[in-house]
Amino acid sequence: AQSVTQPDIHITVSEGASLELRCNYSYGATPYLFWYVQSPGQGLQLLLKYFSGDTLVQGIKGFEAEFKRSQSSFNLRKPSVHWSDAAEYFCAVGEGNTPLVFGKGTRLSVIA
Amino acid sequence: DGGITQSPKYLFRKEGQNVTLSCEQNLNHDAMYWYRQDPGQGLRLIYYSQIVNDFQKGDIAEGYSVSREKKESFPLTVTSAQKNPTAFYLCASSTGGAVGYTFGSGTRLTVV
DSSP states (O other): OOEEEOOOSEEEEETTSOEEEOOEEEOSSOOEEEEEEEOTTSOEEEEEEEOSSOSEEEOGGGOEEEEEGGGTEEEEEESSOOGGGOEEEEEEEEOTTSOOEEOOOEEEEEEO | OOOEEEEOSEEEEOTTOOEEEEEEEOSOOSEEEEEEEOTTSOEEEEEEEEETTEEEEOTTOTTEEEOOSBTTBOOEEEOTTOSOOOEEEEEEEESSSSSOOEEOOOEEEEEO
């Protein structure tokens, strides 16, 4: 069965520091991969997605992610975090028309 | 502007009562989804529909029911059979395939 693991439940970083959120997946074929962000009490907003091609994808708000097939990973990065990036981040995986499978999320806190 | 609307944002119901959550989209998307979100558990799929008049159970369908009579609408009924209905419910839509979802802003249901 497909699964998505986000190993870090909660991460705290200082404003201006770099960020990496981890995502590992278990999937039979080449999956579609997504990162979403959720502010408290709100829906999810798509940050970026990977279908094929260049394994480094750029998204909104200065985020990027790298697909590494050998490691079954799709980690999200940002070179310099802003206080407004504090939120919950979800990695999701899909294939064809099957519904997306989401990880349990990583909560990001940003300190001054 | 096109989007997906969930209503109401907050809903309170007495134990044993059925309650229906509304989800409407004007994006002309074929597929619609209902997820349940609990703290620390990520998003879990309740039901999904890839075409009008057809829907499938997700991972946690017990105690829930849906209908898809119109392309724009995918209401979710939380029945009295759902043992722990208090949660945050998210509706999403997509054009099908793994192009990513557009999410509504959610309904927080509290059963007292």
